[in-house]
Amino acid sequence: MNALARALNSDIGYSFRKTPVAMVSAVVVTILILSAVLAPLVAPYNPFDPATLNLMNGFSKPMEPNAFTGDVFWLGTDDQGRDVFSTILYGMRVSLFVGFAAVLFALTLGVTLGLLAGYIGGWTETLIMRAADVQLTFPSILVAMLIFGIAKGFTPVDMRDQMAIWVLIIAIGLSDWVQFARVVRGATLVEKNKEYVQAARLIGRRPGAIMIRHILPNVLSPVLVIATISLALAIIAEATLSFLGVGAPPTQPSLGTLIRIGQGFLFSGEWWILLFPAVTLLALALSVNLLGDWLRDALNPKLR
Amino acid sequence: MTDPVLSVRNLSVEIPTRAGILKPVDGVSYDIAKGEILGVVGESGAGKSMAGNAIIGLLTRPAHISGGEVWLNGNRIDTLEPEMLRRMRGKEIGMVFQDPLTSLNPLLPIGDQLTETILEHLPVTKAEAEARALKGLEEVGIPAAAQRMGSYPHEFSGGMRQRVVIALALCAEPSLIIADEPTTALDVSVQAQIVALLKKLCREKGTAVMLVTHDMGVIAEASDRVAVMYAGRLAELGPVRDVLTHPMHPYTHGLMGSTPLASKGLARLNQIPGSMPRLGALPDGCAFNPRCPKADAKCRANPAPVMNERASCWHPMIPGQTS
């Protein structure tokens, strides 16, 4: 409690309390993450357990009793009688898992390569930063698609659906490491020449130890900002790929897959199958984005 | 004494912040006569630049003038509409900034920057403006000025750029120049040249100058009178020779002591203990009292008097007495 009080009284905490948008976003993000993590407990049905499905419940409207069975579903059901609310909770699990895992992957890769490039310099630096430049020439969503396509080519046909999530994480992560590497390299170049790092070198600290103990702490706040914004981008990227049919498979649908499925019912009037997953995705992406935006401003007052 | 060009009366500037209202400039008054150079000196954060920005109407929000008056050639200017203020800037008051590397637009030739300023303020044709611009560059000592009109700022050295900046400040023949640390960003070898140039041009044209600096050497070199600022207030104001040789405010005394050049005549080199308080944490009474060797209960209880002879101090140092 004491630590929380102190956090709220710091400059960041002050800015947080003074920014209603940030507070609302934080609440929304927390609720969404919690309900996704606790989906098996929160969801009224398990939409992927065929035993609980009743085809008669198909196309139930939200909040209205089904014509045949009389069951009521808050957000209605899809063509196979799956509860939309439950599929959203499970879909969000997939979306968030892919998002977090991809950012973690990109962060680890980017920070490591950035530290190496900045600290070692020379050929290592040239190679890493040139690769970053070349990759930056292309939009990350295209890079992710391409990696997904290539990886799909390598995966045996019968494994493709099972591996799709992992391929997705690698594809999005690989498409997003450059930002981290650039910032970390820049900061490393600055810190490297400061006296305390020189001193640590003189007393014979190993490069690895210097990088982790002295340089890494200095880049944490920009990395945190990039990570938050990357999370929003990764969630959108995942949704986009899945929507295009080159992401999460129908057996393990993410929010993007659900929207892809829902789009098919746009013209036939079953709007709820499309609307609710879309609104959820929007709320998730928007609130993470707003949080990232606020964090950037709060940690970097001169950008206001 | 003739009417002053600039007359600042009780000028105050406020910045509202989360922690309360800060007063970077607090009740400052001084005059500058035609052709006179007033040096304004003080540590960074003492409010000298802020006062200059307030006079020319370039305070950036949320800073704003909260009290006092500014008169220029008999007209009150602190209450002018933004548009009138804009017309006065450059025309009546020229400004020279600290860093010539960043003061000039990198994408426009210097000749264009001069002519646009002249055309804005003077009723002349484009050709006349260009002729004036060229003359201005020659006056500030740009070699082969005619060929350099089309040059971009990055093609000049720092000292030459500051000359261009001075030409820009003077090109519409203002009656006052505010020079905000004009030599700080320059090489030591160039500083003296720029000060001499500024001094010479202003004497010739009769332009009044407010020379803001933290460098006592520049003050001694160029100014006629000097105003010493401390924590937003005026500590001492007087003819430069008197203030330098016989400072009356303990702060000025300490300042002289800690400046190698001015300390030559003094018996020992003083250091002022402590540092200037942050604006948010000013002590009660006289702002200098925690660092002052002469401070007593009076100083801790009451703000410094507005002006005692030359200094704003309860216990001014009278020449001949030892401190």
Added chain:
Amino acid sequence: MLAYVIQRVVQSFIVLLIVGLVAFSMFKFVGDPIDNMLGQERTDADIERLRGVLGLDQPFPVQYYKFLTNAAKGNLGVSYRQGRPVAEIIAQRAPATLELAAVSGFLAMVFGIGLGVFTAIRRDGWAANTIMTVSLIGVSLPTFLIGILLIYLFSVELGWLPSFGRGETVMIGGWSTGFLTASGLKALILPSITLGLYQMTLIMRLVRSEMLEVLRADYIRFARARGLRERSVNFRHALKNTMVPVITVTGLQLGSIIAFAIITETVFQWPGIGLLFINAIQFVDIPVMAAYLMIISVMFVGINLLVDLLYVAIDPRLRTDRAGAH
């Protein structure tokens, strides 16, 4: 300056070589082309013959060189899925994508720069604040949702505009254009807004932040101190300095429009090369994927190069000898 231009051209060339290598490696290592091209009842003789025809028996650098020269000649292989030359398929579909991208890019640039300048100059006005808030939603809103939303509003509810396809097209030479028919133009409206909106938001936010940065610069304060008019300070001094970084990013954005067209084309079933690429990924049609990669790279690298040269034209500091400046 000449050295700078040459350096940029060489760099672009290296990027293309690397992309070519990636594309070639896809052919070589992803799936077995023999498997893909010959059916079930193949003989060893068939395989040997095809290996010879495809040059698979030659060393790697030779194969790579042949691959590049073939690609340069427009020989991009045969689609596994459609059995037609990839170059032919792409030539047939490229006009759809290019027309869509051109219209979107134009919209994005005009509105992006205009609104960016507006929101920077009126940074505290209610209109600017509203635009900024809406734009944040725009950035968070995935492109495909914008497309679906527009379809729902204008096709499903109002029935004003078509929800898929290009409408009627007219063939001019080998180029099928939708610009000349009413239905073609109508079909273009929703997709081009969908595609341009995100880029517009990005350009707008970038122009705004660059402009705010420039407006804080000393030379802007100095321009104000010289009594120049607000209009002159904003447009003559600030905007020009803003344009240097903005052109770079805007150029790159225009490049990405062609890539992002993939999403819009899928939503609107727009028969361009983006839709082709997505289908190729779904069916692991390597030749089409590789060809798309190479074609889009040539476009990107070309645009980048153009942007760099434009940069030189705007910034005098780059025009003089760069070695002297640093």
